[in-house]
Amino acid sequence: MTLHLPQQAVEPFSGPDVNWFALSPMIILVSAALFLLVVGALTPRWPKGLYAFVAAGAAGAAGALSMALWDDVTDKGTSTLVGGALAFDTFALFVTITICIGVVLVSLTADDYLVREGLDGPEVYALFLVAATGGIVMGAANDLIVLFVGLETLSLAFYVLAASYRRKAGSSESGMKYFVLGGFSSAFFLYGIALVYGAVGSTNISTMVTTVSSTIPVERNDALVLAGVALLLVGLGFKIAAVPFHVWTPDVYQGAPTPVTAFMASVGKVAAFAALLRVFVVALPFYRDDWRPAIWALAVLSLVVGSFLAVVQTDVKRMLAYSSISHAGFVLVGVEAAAHRAGEEDSGLGVPSVLVYLLAYAVLVAGTFAVVALVARRGDGDTSLDSFRGLGAQRPLLALALTVFLVAQAGVPFTSGFIAKFGVIRAGVDEHSYALAIIAMVSSVVAAFLYLRIMVSAWMSDPPTEGQGATAVKIPLATGFAITAAVLFTLAVGIFPEWLLEAAETTTSFAR
Amino acid sequence: MIDVVWLIPALPLLGFVLILLFGRRLGDPKAGYLATAMVGASFVVAAGVYFDLLSEPAEERSHVVTLFSWLPVGDLKVDMAFLADPLSITMCLFVTGIGALIHLYAVGYMHGDPKFSKFFLYLNLFAFSMLMLVLGENLLVTFLGWEGVGTCSYFLIAFWHARASAATAGKKAFVTNRVGDFGFMLAMFLAFQAVGSISYSVVNHAAEEGSLARSTATAIAALLFLGATGKSAQLPLYFWLPDAMEGPTPVSALIHAATMVTAGVFLMVRMNPVLTQSYDWVPTTIAWIGVITALFAATVAIAQNDIKKVLAYSTVSQLGYMFLAVGSGAYVAAIFHMITHAFFKALLFLGSGSVIHGMHDQQDMRYMGMLRKLMPVTAATFIVGWLAIAGVFPLSGFWSKDEILMFSAAKSPALYVVGLVVALLTAFYMTRQVILVFFGKARWEDQAEEHGAHGDFKPHESPWIMLTPLVVLAGLAAVGGIIQLPDVSWLPESITQKLEHWLEPVIEFGEADVGGTWWSQNKTILMLLASAAAVGGIIVAWLVYEKDRIKINEPTILANAWYYDKAVSDFMGGPGRESFDGAAWFDAHVVDGAVNGVGRGVREVATGMRRSQTGYVRNYAGIIGIGVVLLLVWFVLIRGIL
């Protein structure tokens, strides 16, 4: 890749070893993205569904490879890749799989939407795949700079995707807002990296951990590194949409094209939380007593503000945006639990609970937005609560699927949402975070109100007699398939969660 | 025969079931005969049991017949069991006996009513309940009957439910009775806690041997008396009984004169050891409440114009007498008066029913008069009843009333004086009634024209089926006194105090011993005094109403029963209802308001927070910036530098 001129070198340059197989999921995604961009640009329009199929196929393959890699890790133990840039552990693989599932679901639902709205093209899918790669890197990063670049990859793709429906004013606006605020918060994040780097001496997480843990703890002034930690939390708080860094979420979720919203809510959130765990639980366990209260506060604020504000919305996408904030609060309960034991051998129940929650939520939210995209009909305009009226009468199965997603988000038993919530609460309680657990549960009651509102609209209101809502929505094949898969997953995890929990349990040992 | 004592209540129950299933097919009058036969059969069984008991030595005349275990929970062992002893069999005999007569009467009285079979359905159910009440071996079986008679009373008072006043009266009776039941229940609970059983034998035994603490016994007795005031229409809970006259007259005779209302007296007699064991203020209070009720009701009865209302207040008054007896420790006298009262009051009610029947449902005495000409049998029997209740020698009322007065005098002369006044008043208002109905001018002719209901309105005598019971009862009312003649020198000892000897095993612990007092030694003087009062009352009334020698205005306050009922109604309809409305308002606005308020609060807080989401990206950056500053304050200032 580069020439090395050895004339003055003291030692011959040698690049790091590369375990290509371990990198294969990312390579597949990027290759598929390039394939779509290059071949897609050079060939005439492909038949409907083919772009999506390629993207979904690539993501599916990447996910399958990650599963194949799983045993590698569990058999041989964790390691780092490419000169310590990436961590190769089950945590990273779990995140990868989750992201891939999200990409598959969103790609399948996006196809019909994009064709309907006249936005079809290879670039969108390429961006999905590239963003997913960025997300995977965030989850696997073993270096803050790597994490930052992964985050930027993801974010830039999101900015573009959000603004991609140019005929819709809201789309441009949301892209603009997302971009400005994203850049703003990225700057903070980067500043945080710089300060931590300056205090600890490296951006590499392994090195950081070794450095700090080998230092004899003396009374010292940690203000600089703590300032860095604060700013890191700003950047990641923005990404996970924790209050008060959530401000972009409702506007962007509402304005962005619905599949993009689904993508942001599923893949984006997973990657952001994975990064949060990497940075805080893995890299900064020594400051856990400093940042845990901050996480606690963010969790409470997110839970309360998210669920409260969701209640007064009339637009379903906006509602779901606020609900995603509330969900973020829930996940933060798990993060808070993980914080209690960050860096310890027995890292407790927090990390697995977060991962299970993320997987469950990613599928749920992808499914929910898939239904929303269908109900919004042509022009993606009708995402108000009223547009759901009469859905139960016209499309009972679709309404039933929506119901499953919503009750799952509300945390009703026999759905993955319940298992997820239970896991997080369980983790919190195990660390004696009773107050947080109770606040979380009570705010989930408030949040349940909004899911019920949507269900009321779908089931208990008469369909409008005229206008758009009068015609029943069409359910295309791919979307239908994705929704069905999401429903089955939601119920399967709800009833037989054991395999998932077992898998999540193994993610507690991180590569450092 | 004693083993089948359960047949006594079971037969009316069978009647109830049969009428329930086939009542409509049997119809009028077969359903009535069936019901009568069942009660009659009960009477036969009761008589059989009576003779069985008689054949046994006095101290062994108490048998428990257990049917099945009813509510066995831990220490609480309640059996569905019957106690056949002199007291319960006495009660059974007169309940079934008078009951059968009234049933028979009702066949005639209810003839033609569209709900004929239903009436007997209820009547049989009532007979069953009443017999359960008296036969119960424990407080709970009695309570079953106690509530059962209350329920049947409710059904029967509200029998003509299309009439608003009847429906209201029924409800009033039930609810007022429930107030009393509250006391009954608590007494039961207390007994259970104290002695671990609610069986009469256990509780009474504990009281007799003193293992039941006096304080507990006091509480039990007082609470039972509260129950009795409800059921037996004593102050302060008497007011349902006059209203209960909305029911068909046989009901008034059976339930609201002869049987059910005496249940309170029965209960007190049944539990007499506990009453005796309690502190003295309880019996004293009972006696005073009894005599005051008697006086109160007697004054009210003077001014009533409704033929049945007079009898109703009279009943209240006579029940007061019985409680006077209970309070004075004269349990035998109480039972004695209960029986004689059952005879003559049932007779009077049935007679009044016959009058009403003949008057085509006219109940106002101001539109009667001179009916003895048209209804000779009714008039004759009614006059017997009148004399009996007035206490004229040698009719049954004379003996029983006299016995009570004697005991009350032994307890307190003040009680005696009041009791004597009541006797005078009783004679007065009964005489008034008899004169207004059967003597004087026939005023019903004016009324007939006024109403024009029938072309030629003419009161008529009732059919034989109604008259037969009248005649029988008249006979009983006349000679009923022989069951408990006083032990005075001028009567042979072999015929005196039959009832006392019979009841002795039951009441021997509680019965007041007045043997050595002046009063008991001078019974004849007391008899003369009582007779004088009775005759005095009759004469005054005769002068006032027949001869118009004395003009008196019947005070409105008496006609309105001292406004007691009205005060209660006004309270319930006024502040009572308002406070209930207040509670409902509280629930809808405060409790539910709080809930909805939380919802609204969430909404309002959210709406407020929503305003921070202005849509301006620069504002958003500002919010993030504030978040940054806050985090920095925490991390740098609080955790780092400080």
Place this chain on the structure above:
Amino acid sequence: MDLVVFVVASGMVLAGALGVVVYRHPVHAALSLVLTLFGVAVHFVSLEAHFLAAVQVIVYAGAIVVLFLFVIMLLGVDTAEDLRVERLPIQRPLAAVMGAGIVGLLVAAIISTRDTAPLAMGTGLDVPGGPIAEGTTAGHDANIRQLADNLFSDNVFVFELTSVLLIVAVAGTVILTRRERRGSQDGTTS
């Protein structure tokens, strides 16, 4: 000397930065930005980061600011902005609090830890003419050489990842600028 350079360059940086914020005209702001970027480049030089100084000038001043100016001209959005008016009432106080807070707290953190040694020191920076390992002296390109070594060993993955980032940039511009394939028939359009 160093002090003079520092003061002058810092003056450039701060003046430029303030200029970006206060100049009403976007073109002026862009030119102020250039001033800052040059100032930073000067600082880089004085901090012996020569390669970065060069890249700073070329990429930032040369490419990025030019891009800005290009867009300003392309769109003709060079209308001046009246900064005396603020439509959002709490915006200025918010900005003041935030600015003061961030600067104050960060400076506090920096100053309070100025004597605190980092937890770990690096292996040292190669400077032209300075000593490097085994007693040899670094050449004029020592900084570049060290940077390259670091870039292609420890950070090779990031380096490759930046290419993915560029894919995003490419694909993004394609999406954002391509012609609409189909006019909208319904739905909300702007």
Place this chain on the structure above:
Amino acid sequence: MHEPAAGFPILTALILVPVFGALATAVASKRRPEIVKLIGLLASVFTGALSIWMLVQFKTDEAGFQFVSRHTWIEEWGISWHVGVDGISLLLVVLTGVLFPLAILGTDAHHDDKPYLAWLLLLEAGVMGSFLSLDLFLFFIFFEIVLVPMYFLIGGWGYDNRRYAALKFFLFTMFGSAFMLVAIVSTAFLARDHGVGRVTFDLVELAEHASFPATTGRWLFFGFAIAFAVKVPIFPLHTWLPDAHTQAPTAGSVILAGVMLKLGTYGLLRFGLYLFPEAARWSRPLFLTLAVIGITYGAIVATMQKDLKRLVAYSSIAHLGFIVLGIFAVTNQAITGSVLQMVNHGLSTGALFLLVGWIYERRHTRDIAQLNGIQSVAPMFAAGFMVVMLSSIGVPGLNGFVGEYLILIGSFLSARWWVVVAAAGVILAALYLLWAYQRVFHGEPDEDNKSFPEITFREGAVLLAFIAMIVFSGVYPKPLIDRVEPSVDLLLAHVEARTGEPVATPDVVADGERDHEEEGG
């Protein structure tokens, strides 16, 4: 006490049969509503038959859990499918089994039979599961899942204000269970360190081995208690109930009153008293007071209701107050009475709701002011109503009395003054029901009520079934008591052993000095 269930897992079947029934109705053809109805009815009847068969097989003299079936479900979390039945849950299970077919038979959906029956059957499965679960987690999910079918039943087939009511019901209950979930998890984890040694959600294991410090136990208990207090409902958390009952379709009200409220009282017994004996006894004054307030307050507010269904709903609050009183009195008679009262209230109030529903179907109003004189035009209907009403009032000889009486007499041993107030509530029960009856059934019917149809054959059959049960358990409750009491005894022995404080019994041996000691009550 855990004998492995040999042979047919009847309890699992009790839960799963309705689920399969629901699935069957869901896939049945929409065009053949009668087939759908038949499937639904058959599924519920079959479940009912199973429950009765279980009742027959139940070993009367055994106090522990029977028909236990246990399978590991989520091993990671220490959760198993652990179901069993003892005397406390037995009757409730049978009641559930019996009430559902009657409710289905006695009412009509009027529209969308398919989802209606499917939801009803799912509801049955959930209720069954709640009563049968012996695992905290399992209990919670069943406890929570019943909200969904009930929500849809109220919201989809209810009356005018149904959405508000459904929402209120759902959120209120969920609010309560929010605390319970935290409490359940905390219990499992804290128990690990307090005697159990591992994380498990197994009720029996927790109850037998865990011994929490007093304060901890009390906090945990309150977590559970809030959920149950909402469900019961205990004053002042009751206001969801009148709305939910009033707006629910008839079958929904029947089930809601009949069995779902019992989830709360059952929970207080099983997961309150059994799991946290110390805390439960410690908090007695609070719950006794609230129970007594519920009794009187519910009755008073019921008196002033203008809507017949709402009146019955408030009467439920009063009746449930008795049950709570009995539970927290912690005596043999009181708790046995509470268990019986749960069943009895289910029968009598269930039947009352059915009758009110029938009135509504005939007259399309529940407004008491618009109903009058019905007894004159429909005497059989009125008679049925009367019997059920008397049972609700608590007239001896009918079932309502048995439970109420046992509760009061048992509670008197340990909570005398509360019983005094509660017994006063008995007066009020007569007041509001008789007054309502008078206004609706007595008097002359006006034009609108002249044509009030008499009870139909189908309604009569359903009502007769209710009345038969009402009379039987009022006259001869011994078979029921025999099955309930051993388990209650066992529970009380557990409570005594745990708290070291004897359960109140009567002072059988009386002596002269006793009256001072017993004042404590």
Place this chain on the structure above:
Amino acid sequence: MIAEITPTPTWYLILAAFVFGIGAVGVLVRRNPLVIFMCIELMLNAVNLSFVALSVRIGDIGGQTAVFFVLVVAAAEVVVGLGIIVSILRRRPGATADDLAELKG
């Protein structure tokens, strides 16, 4: 005297903090999206300066490598950001950040 004082990395860090703060304030007070964007670039530059200063302070080249990547990221960000701005401003010429406030609540 004064000339002998050598600026330490701390000086640079403080300078960077000020520039960062100015940039952040700029984002809040400017309405032109392009200028807002420039302010973000200011913030990134401040971070770059910090990185280099810290790199010097701890004697580690990693900080400078990081700056290199930040430059790349900034470039990519500018491309994407300007793309978005262009696509908006072509439709709504002269729009400021405040004009884009349809989505709110």
